Amino acid sequence: MCLRAFRGTLLVKDTRPVNLDIGTMKLPITAYASILHRISGVFLFIAIGLMIYALDSSLSSQADFDSLAGMLGSPVAKLVLWAVLAGLIYHSVAGVKHLVMDMGYGETYEGGVLGSRITFAVSAILIALAGVWVW
C-alpha cells in the first residue's frame, strides 16, 4: 500500500517490469484462506439471487411455501442448497477471522497461519453439519 502511494507521487510513468507469476509460487495457508474468502464472496453474490427467490416463494402463499419445500426435496436442489450454505458458512467464518484480526489478535505470521487453520477446521465442521441437516 505504501508502495502504491509512493508510486502515485512519481511524475514519470512507471514502466518497471512486474514479475509475479503466482502459479509458480508455493502459497502459504493464509493465501488459500484469503482467496477462498473471495471466491465464496463472488459465489454468494450470485447465490443471493436464489436466496431472495426462495424467500419470495416462501412468503407468497401456503401453496408456494409447500412447493418450495417439495422442490428442496430433490437431489439437485439439495446439492445447490448445500453449496450455498457452504459458501455462507466459509465466508462468515473467514469474515469473523478478519474481525478478530482487526481487533489486533493474530496479526503475526504465525497468528495468521493459526487463524487460517481454525477457519478451515471450523468451516469444515459446520459445512459437514449443514450437509447432515440438508440430507
Added chain:
Amino acid sequence: MVKSVTNFGRNGLSDFLIQRITSVVLLAYFAFVAYIVLNGVTYPEWRELFSATWMRIFSVAALLSLIFHGWIGMWGVLSDYVTERLMGPKGNVLRFLLQLLFGAALFIYLIWGLQIVWG
C-alpha cells in the same frame, strides 16, 4: 489526487469500516434466520415473523448491508484482477462495465427484497 472513482465511500478507510459494519449486520441476520429455520417453522409462523415491524426493519437493514457489502466486495476483487496492469487499457473499461453490471444486479436485489418484505 483521485485514484479511484468507483469505490463506495469517500476513501478506502470508509469502505473498510462500512464493509465490517455491514458484515456484522448480515451475519446477525443469517444466524437469526438459520436459527428459525433449524427449529422448524410452518407457513403461518413464517409469514407472521416476516410481517412483524421489527423483522421488516431487520430485513431492510440486511438488504441495505447486502448492497453496500456486495459493492465494496466486488470492487475489491475487480480492482485487483480486472486491471490495466493485467489486461492493458481495456481492463479499465471492462472493470467499469462489470462494476456497473454488479451495481445493477444489487439494485435489482434491493428492489426485489423490499417488495418481498414490505410489499
